[in-house]
Amino acid sequence: MIRRGRAEGWLKRPIDGLPVWARFHGVTFHNIKVGPMPGLEHRGSTVIAERDLSDGNEDPLMVVPKDLIISRTNIELLAKSDRHLAQVLEALGDFGRTTRGSVLIFLLMQATISCPEIKDVGLINPLTEYIKFLPHELLPTFWSEDEQDLLTGTTLKPAIRAKFNSLLREFETVRTDTEAIDWCKKYWWDEEDGHLTFEDWMELDAIYRSRALEFPGVGDCMVPCVDMANHASRDATAALYETDDNGNGLLLLRDSKNIAKDGEVTITYGDDKGACEYIFSYGFLEDGMETARTMFVDLDIPDDDPLKPAKIFITTVAPGFRLFEQDDHVRWESDFIWLVVINEEDGLDFRIRQTIDGQREIQAFWKEQELNDTSNLRKSLQEDPLWDVYQLRAVVLLQNRVADQKDVLREMADPERGPNIRDGPWNLAARLRTLELDMLHKAGNDLEDQKTTLLQSETIQKYLGGREEEEEDQVDFT
Numbered sequence: 051m052i053r054r055g056r057a058e059g060w061l062k063r064p065i066d067g068l069p070v071w072a073r074f075h076g077v078t079f080h081n082i083k084v085g086p087m088p089g090l091e092h093r094g095s096t097v098i099a100e101r102d103l104s105d106g107n108e109d110p111l112m113v114v115p116k117d118l119i120i121s122r123t124n125i126e127l128l129a130k131s132d133r134h135l136a137q138v139l140e141a142l143g144d145f146g147r148t149t150r151g152s153v154l155i156f157l158l159m160q161a162t163i164s165c166p167e168i169k170d171v172g173l174i175n176p177l178t179e180y181i182k183f184l185p186h187e188l189l190p191t192f193w194s195e196d197e198q199d200l201l202t203g204t205t206l207k208p209a210i211r212a213k214f215n216s217l218l219r220e221f222e223t224v225r226t227d228t229e230a231i232d233w234c235k236k237y238w239w240d241e242e243d244g245h246l247t248f249e250d251w252m253e254l255d256a257i258y259r260s261r262a263l264e265f266p267g268v269g270d271c272m273v274p275c276v277d278m279a280n281h282a283s284r285d286a287t288a289a290l291y292e293t294d295d296n297g298n299g300l301l302l303l304r305d306s307k308n309i310a311k312d313g314e315v316t317i318t319y320g321d322d323k324g325a326c327e328y329i330f331s332y333g334f335l336e337d338g339m340e341t342a343r344t345m346f347v348d349l350d351i352p353d354d355d356p357l358k359p360a361k362i363f364i365t366t367v368a369p370g371f372r373l374f375e376q377d378d379h380v381r382w383e384s385d386f387i388w389l390v391v392i393n394e395e396d397g398l399d400f401r402i403r404q405t406i407d408g409q410r411e412i413q414a415f416w417k418e419q420e421l422n423d424t425s426n427l428r429k430s431l432q433e434d435p436l437w438d439v440y441q442l443r444a445v446v447l448l449q450n451r452v453a454d455q456k457d458v459l460r461e462m463a464d465p466e467r468g469p470n471i472r473d474g475p476w477n478l479a480a481r482l483r484t485l486e487l488d489m490l491h492k493a494g495n496d497l498e499d500q501k502t503t504l505l506q507s508e509t510i511q512k513y514l515g516g517r518e519e520e521e522e523d524q525v526d527f528t
């Protein structure tokens with residue numbers, strides 16, 4: 051429905067209609083305009099200075115009335131007068147009460163209202179027109195199989211797969227929860243005449259993901275017009291967004307920023323987000339981004355670990371580790387790895403408990419203390435006399451995982467370019483592979499240093515000595 055609406059024009063408006071929409075609905079623009087930057091049209095629309103802007107002298111560059119903010123609270127308010135919106139949100143239960151659920155449904159309702167074949171559904175409101183200004187975003191969920199294959203060995207590949215699965219689950223939930231509503235059944239789900247497809251759900255997700263901002267005082271939301279600002283990080287960020295005392299959305303020039311006439315007024319989408327997340331959520335990498343910044347690498351429990359099934363069963367944290375930059379080094383953190391590196395002889399134990407209703411449940415214990423939440427395991431191990439030993443096992447495991455990931459990326463160094471691969475995915479995938487390989491390389495060096503330091507620790511010397519005496523064998527830390 052959404053793609054067709056854009057192609058047929060009933061869900062698309064040229065961006066030069068935005069000033070009229072804005073004026074009509076009380077949005078003020080002060081010395082700025084919205085449109086494409088000459089030479090940078092591939093970045094879509096952006097906020098542009100209409101005259102020289104200088105710090106300290108500027109009123110807010112934009113003021114957006116609070117009623118226009120697409121937030122969970124405002125959607126709940128709108129639902130009081132729009133019974134169709136209310137019906138769907140109600141049918142979705144908890145999902146309809148989340149910010150993500152309510153915003154996606156609200157956006158879907160605006161597309162539904164605009165669809166010429168759908169009659170008497172929903173209440174037209176100012177945002178019904180606004181979403182027609184929003185372009186299709188080529189996020190990786192829309193990349194073809196061949197394009198996604200270019201990401202093999204990067205952390206984006208599993209992230210897209212997981213996202214795809216969660217979108218499928220959400221879409222099926224929306225279908226099963228709303229197909230008993232007459233108009234949803236007729237206009238959305240009917241096998242022959244229904245308009246809604248999984249691709250629409252992907253579009254709604256892409257709109258929300260690429261445009262949502264965490265607004266002070268409001269939380270995650272979409273703020274019309276402010277969401278036309280493109281991104282530049284750190285010192286290059288030109289403007290900030292916040293709310294005024296009345297809850298209206300503001301775009302403000304940063305202190306000490308001067309933007310020349312026709313210059314771009316950018317905001318930051320998050321200076322700490324990594325390269326993977328930028329491509330995943332926004333479909334671009336900032337020019338001049340020289341490091342991957344952070345990456346989440348998945349980690350398996352080795353197959354020869356006899357406790358593997360029980361460990362998988364009880365874990366409460368994401369199976370992997372995060373690499374991040376700090377003081378010119380690559381550091382790591384993981385709540386998961388501690389469960390991987392301990393075993394029965396260290397003090398890990400599993401018992402089966404019968405619940406009151408006759409079900410069987412696995413309980414985990416660390417040195418006789420029940421382990422309810424594996425994210426607390428690190429804290430317990432830190433207090434253990436063998437903490438250095440566990441750290442060394444973790445470091446060695448990470449070294450191996452990092453080396454494996456590097457090998458896969460190296461194999462992907464020079465992929466063949468198929469005829470249907472678009473420039474955007476081709477270039478982004480190549481940049482991501484280079485940035486992540488570089489970060490893994492640095493991580494490998496830093497892990498080696500950590501291993502060397504740990505090997506000198508007294509605890510480990512003693513442990514190794516003891517093990518050698520016991521086993522007259524080499525200790526395998528993996």
Ligand SMILES: C[S@@+](CC[C@H](N)C(=O)[O-])C[C@H]1O[C@@H](n2cnc3c(N)ncnc32)[C@H](O)[C@@H]1O
Binds near residue numbers: 334
């Ligand atoms: C919040 S929207 C900004 C407005 C958007 N350009 C439009 O036309 O509606 C975010 C999207 O703008 C584009 N974008 C923002 N900053 C960019 C940048 N520095 N380089 C390239 N594209 C950028 C990306 O497509 C991103 O998903």
